[in-house]
Amino acid sequence: MPQVSQLFFKVAILFLLIGIGMGLQMSISGNHNVIGAHAHTNLLGWVTSALFGTYYALNKEKAAQRLAMIQFGVYTLGVAIMVPSLYLLLQGNAVAEPFVAISSLIAFLGVAIFAFIVFALARERQMPRGPLAVS
Ligand code: HEM
Ligand code: HEM
Numbered sequence: 001m002p003q004v005s006q007l008f009f010k011v012a013i014l015f016l017l018i019g020i021g022m023g024l025q026m027s028i029s030g031n032h033n034v035i036g037a038h039a040h041t042n043l044l045g046w047v048t049s050a051l052f053g054t055y056y057a058l059n060k061e062k063a064a065q066r067l068a069m070i071q072f073g074v075y076t077l078g079v080a081i082m083v084p085s086l087y088l089l090l091q092g093n094a095v096a097e098p099f100v101a102i103s104s105l106i107a108f109l110g111v112a113i114f115a116f117i118v119f120a121l122a123r124e125r126q127m128p129r130g131p132l133a134v135s
Contacts, residue, residue, distance in 0.1 A: 002063035004072050008053030011076050015045025018083060037087040044079050044107060052114060062117055071117060075110025078103050 001009075019041035026032045052075070056063035085099035 004068045005053040005057040008049045012046050012049035034090045041083045071113040078107030
């Protein structure tokens with residue numbers, strides 16, 4: 001598996017442990033106040049990271065690009081800031097709100113870079129092949 005896929009799965013499983021931890025905390029306490037932090041830790045942190053990792057594992061040329069590692073860094077930074085700050089915000093700490101806002105934008109940037117990676121090389125593949133092209 002490419003290194004970027006390994007990294008995505010390593011952070012994804014950490015987010016799943018944290019996300020499930022929040023779910024258990026809600027279930028046990030009967031207080032569902034951190035539902036948004038739980039949902040987004042699991043869906044942005046576990047599901048989406050694992051999907052990125054899977055995509056790169058299936059597209060090794062794209063995984064080898066430096067931009068793939070930049071995309072991993074930007075997206076993961078966004079989600080890693082979002083998880084604790086959203087949790088704190090939903091626990092009633094209004095001071096965390098700007099961190100939620102900034103981290104959401106960073107995560108969005110990570111998604112936008114991924115969209116670029118998906119479309120940019122797809123276009124390259126569609127270029128007409130010359131007579132000397134192999135396979
Ligand atoms: C043992 C594991 C888990 C526990 C104990 C748990 C617990 C909970 C609880 C207590 C709620 C609040 C329900 C409500 O107030 O309506 C909730 C909501 C939610 N959970 Fe989990 N959860 C777990 C795993 C997961 C996983 C793995 C995912 C996603 C991959 C997930 C996604 C969600 C979502 C999206 C919501 C919000 C649903 C809505 O908006 O109605 N949960 N969970
Ligand atoms: C930076 C990206 C994202 C932002 C800023 C964002 C923002 C929001 C907001 C403001 C809500 C309403 C919360 C409430 O009413 O309490 C919400 C709910 C929800 N979002 Fe997202 N979202 C993002 C990404 C995603 C992604 C990628 C998924 C799924 C893969 C997702 C799944 C959900 C679900 C299931 C809910 C309902 C559960 C809840 O109330 O928390 N979101 N989101």
